[in-house]
Amino acid sequence: MSESKPVGDLELENVSVGELDSVSQSIAAGEIVCLSGASGSGKTRLLRAVADLEPHGGDCLLGDIRQSETPAHRWRALVMMIPAESQWWHETVGEHFDAGDAPGEALEALDLPGEATSWSIDRLSSGEKQRLALIRALAREPRALLLDEPTANLDAESIQRVERWLLEIIERRELPTLWVAHDAEQIKRVSNRHLLIRDGRLQES
Amino acid sequence: MSIIDLSWWELALASLLVLALAATSHLARLGMVRSLLVAAARTVIQLALVGLVLELVFELGRLRWIALMSVVMLLVAGREVMSRQKYRLSGGWAFGIGTLSMFISAFSVTILTLIVIIGPDPWYMPQYSIPILGMLLGNTMTGVALGLDRLTEGVRRQRSLIENRLMLGQPWDMAVGEIRRDAVRSGLIPVINAMAAAGIVSLPGMMTGQILAGTPPAIAVKYQILIMFVIAVGTGFGTLAAVSAGARRLFDARERLRLDRLTVASD
Numbered sequence: 001m002s003e004s005k006p007v008g009d010l011e012l013e014n015v016s017v018g019e020l021d022s023v024s025q026s027i028a029a030g031e032i033v034c035l036s037g038a039s040g041s042g043k044t045r046l047l048r049a050v051a052d053l054e055p056h057g058g059d060c061l062l063g064d065i066r067q068s069e070t071p072a073h074r075w076r077a078l079v080m081m082i083p084a085e086s087q088w089w090h091e092t093v094g095e096h097f098d099a100g101d102a103p104g105e106a107l108e109a110l111d112l113p114g115e116a117t118s119w120s121i122d123r124l125s126s127g128e129k130q131r132l133a134l135i136r137a138l139a140r141e142p143r144a145l146l147l148d149e150p151t152a153n154l155d156a157e158s159i160q161r162v163e164r165w166l167l168e169i170i171e172r173r174e175l176p177t178l179w180v181a182h183d184a185e186q187i188k189r190v191s192n193r194h195l196l197i198r199d200g201r202l203q204e205s
Numbered sequence: 206m207s208i209i210d211l212s213w214w215e216l217a218l219a220s221l222l223v224l225a226l227a228a229t230s231h232l233a234r235l236g237m238v239r240s241l242l243v244a245a246a247r248t249v250i251q252l253a254l255v256g257l258v259l260e261l262v263f264e265l266g267r268l269r270w271i272a273l274m275s276v277v278m279l280l281v282a283g284r285e286v287m288s289r290q291k292y293r294l295s296g297g298w299a300f301g302i303g304t305l306s307m308f309i310s311a312f313s314v315t316i317l318t319l320i321v322i323i324g325p326d327p328w329y330m331p332q333y334s335i336p337i338l339g340m341l342l343g344n345t346m347t348g349v350a351l352g353l354d355r356l357t358e359g360v361r362r363q364r365s366l367i368e369n370r371l372m373l374g375q376p377w378d379m380a381v382g383e384i385r386r387d388a389v390r391s392g393l394i395p396v397i398n399a400m401a402a403a404g405i406v407s408l409p410g411m412m413t414g415q416i417l418a419g420t421p422p423a424i425a426v427k428y429q430i431l432i433m434f435v436i437a438v439g440t441g442f443g444t445l446a447a448v449s450a451g452a453r454r455l456f457d458a459r460e461r462l463r464l465d466r467l468t469v470a471s472d
Contacts, residue, residue: 018309053368053461074459077374089383140373 007143010079010176014163016057017049021202027176032167034084034187035180037197042081043180044084046197047146050178051081062144062176080142084149086133088121092177096136102174106135109165111158119198126153131162145177151186155175163190198199208418220245261464263331271329275312275338282307282346284446288470289350294359294454295468302450303349310443311341311368318435340411341434341439348440351445352392356451357467359384377460378452385452392444396437403433 010027020042027033035043049056052072055079059080067075094101094117102117111129130153137145150166151159160194168179168191181187186192198203230368230465231238262270293299315338316333318411319325325333360426362365363384378385404407411432 051372052459053371055457055461073371073374073376076372080374081372083365083369083372085365087366089366089370137373138206144376 007065007078008176009061010144010178011061012050012058013060014058015046015060017054018045020046020197020202021200023202025195026203027178028148029176030171031192032179032190033193033195035178035195036182036187041197042200044148047081047148047178047180051079051146053081061179073191077140078142079144079146080137080140082134082137082148082150084152085138086129086136088124088129091120093117093119093121093132094126097139099139100130100133100134103139106138106165110135110161120149125158127155127158130154131158134162134166141173143173145174145175145179145181147177148161149182151181159186166190184200213326220249225315238292250398257287259331259335262335266331268327268329271331271334274335278339278342279304279308279311279347283340286346286350286353286396290357290472292361292467293353293470294451294466297464298451298454298466299353302447302454303346303353306443306447306450307342307345309446310439310441311338311345313434314439314442315341318431322431336411337432341436344436345443347395348444350392351394352388352444352448353451355391356384356388356448358453358456359387359466360462364462364464371460371462377456377462385410385448388452389444390446392448393441394444396433397442400433400437400462403429409433427463 007029009029011021012025015023023046025033035046040156045054048054048166050060050067052067052075056078062075065075065078067079070078088096090096097117100117104114106115107116112128112131114184115166116128116132119128125169130150134150147166151162154162179190181190194205195202199202223241227238227241230241237247253360257424258274261276283300285297286303286307287293309328313424315334316328318337319328319334322339328334360381367380367384371377399409409429409432412422412425412429420428455463456465
């Protein structure tokens with residue numbers, strides 16, 4: 001996989017969506033900021049706004065690339081959101097990859113066999129789907145990550161593997177990362193900074 | 206060949222058969238006596254009114270009256286397209302897209318057929334223009350309604366899938382590609398089936414009508430072939446246009462899926 005240079009920090013400028021009003025944050029290249037809060041507090045919606053998936057106030061910047069001035073699909077390819085529940089539209093796993101094949105080292109790192117690319121979508125467990133969705137997204141080489149509970153469907157051992165793999169990639173590719181998480185232990189393990197949504201406001205915790 | 210006219214009491218005789226069906230369905234507790242009778246009554250009233258209007262338009266034979274009647278037919282078809290969708294684009298878009306795409310396809314194909322192929326004098330001669338436009342509109346309407354309904358239903362059901370594709374950096378038209386193709390296909394299937402089964406499973410209505418009216422079967426068959434081709438073309442382009450415009454409207458300038466632009470039909 002070719003490793004291009006990181007684009008830079010991810011900045012949220014007065015982003016307003018739903019109950020959240022005027023969120024301004026700067027996430028440095030390679031930094032992981034965890035985001036938590038009660039369900040319905042707007043964590044996912046904030047990620048969706050940064051990915052420009054729903055109308056919102058304010059703007060975002062990745063390095064000197066401005067969300068409002070970039071074609072939407074180009075922005076989303078750079079600032080990639082990975083949803084908690086992944087979706088698949090072809091028959092087999094491999095067809096979802098541009099190369100027709102998932103990178104072998106990623107499969108191995110997440111404890112999936114090499115032939116996983118030929119698996120039919122129907123037979124995937126929720127844990128397999130979640131791991132494969134992460135591999136699928138990162139194979140597209142985004143420059144920033146918006147992770148919505150990336151380990152929600154995984155058992156303890158898989159969680160460790162996924163965390164290790166993600167941390168390594170985020171550090172190596174210097175990806176600014178916004179990571180929605182519930183588990184306090186996980187937040188401690190992975191985050192450089194922790195933001196809490198409470199009463200429609202974002203606060204450092 | 207002369208045509209045997211039907212008198213009203215002969216039609217009344219036929220209506221007795223409908224009443225017999227109503228009585229039977231009442232005994233069988235099908236719960237559709239009311240809708241059967243209302244539909245039968247509507248047939249009588251609507252067709253009688255259309256008959257009066259047609260007599261008038263045929264007598265006058267003026268382009269402006271034919272145009273007026275065509276516009277009325279188009280608007281009614283537009284309303285029908287809208288009412289057949291469970292989830293419709295709000296703010297007049299459901300009506301607008303349906304009507305405009307039917308206008309573009311049905312009208313242009315009708316005019317083309319009249320001028321280039323049939324060639325009556327004048328080209329808008331009501332005996333030819335009204336039935337052809339009517340058949341085209343009726344079929345295009347079905348295609349457009351099916352296509353749009355399938356599109357909005359599919360997009361609503363597969364929202365997460367479309368958005369996941371957007372998240373991966375796909376342009377909106379790629380993210381909705383399969384659903385859009387599927388919608389166009391479902392609009393076209395009835396007319397393709399009708400062409401494939403024509404003459405084998407059933408004798409098409411127009412041909413039957415012409416034969417009843419005394420046209421030699423060989424001529425009736427040629428007209429039927431022409432009409433089926435024209436219907437396929439009109440339905441195809443109409444459905445394609447409507448589904449494309451509908452799909453575009455479901456995404457905004459920032460390529461976001463906007464399900465808030467759909468309203469659920471209240472009826």
